[in-house]
Amino acid sequence: MSAIITGEAVVLELRPASFAARSLATAIDVVATVVVIIGVSILFSALPLVLDGAATRAIMLATVVTFLVIVPITVETLTRGKSLGKLAMGLRIVRDDGGSIRFRHALIRALLAVLEIYMTLGSVACLVSIFNEKSKRLGDMLAGTYAIRDRVAKVVPLQVSAHPQLSEWAALADLGHLPDTLARRISMYLRQGAAMAPASRLALGVELANEASAFVSPLPAPGTPPEVFLAALMSERRDREFQRLSVAAQRAAEVRDQLLRHGVKN
16 A cells, blocks of 8 residues: 655555556457457458558558557546556556546557567566566656556445443543554454454454553443443544534634624624
């Protein structure tokens, strides 16, 4: 996972495509291109009486240039980094800053692809991609682009609630200093715990409960199961954060209304 900080200080987490995924997507594009070129070649070779040799060669050259350069540039520019192979593999080409590519990026990538993919049978692209952490080829390096996984599994929101016997404790507990990193680990545990082996699930629950206990006061009654404690902790933390944001939004709206009324009066 690669993190990009935008100009608005928003962190974007993008997952670069693996070497295998990029290779398969490129193979699909190459096969589709070669098949189309061969099909066009057969079509024009069947018309020897209509066109002379020079015209046929000129048309074949134009066909090769069209499908090796012009078509990839057009497709990637209009689809903002997609192609047939990338669509099949759920990939997309983006700039190094996470933005959509433009014509010049597609142009550089298509021109270099003729050299590193078609003229060298993909050997140059493979060698360069293997030793690059984002599986970039030469065209990506010069254009400032790379491939990301555009189709990822949908993340199901975490749904937790406090056990009835811990509702009174949760309302009075002090848990404002719980670190965000620890809270994320607890959320992942509660979301994925059902898929873990019972022994591993219990051991990890005890470990997280012990870490969280250092930031919670008072602690729940002795004997409370770790998973029940963690679920109540995250439920109360979520409710308090929602209440805090609601109050802040309400105050901001009141200040905005006051400023508007003051401006109207003046």
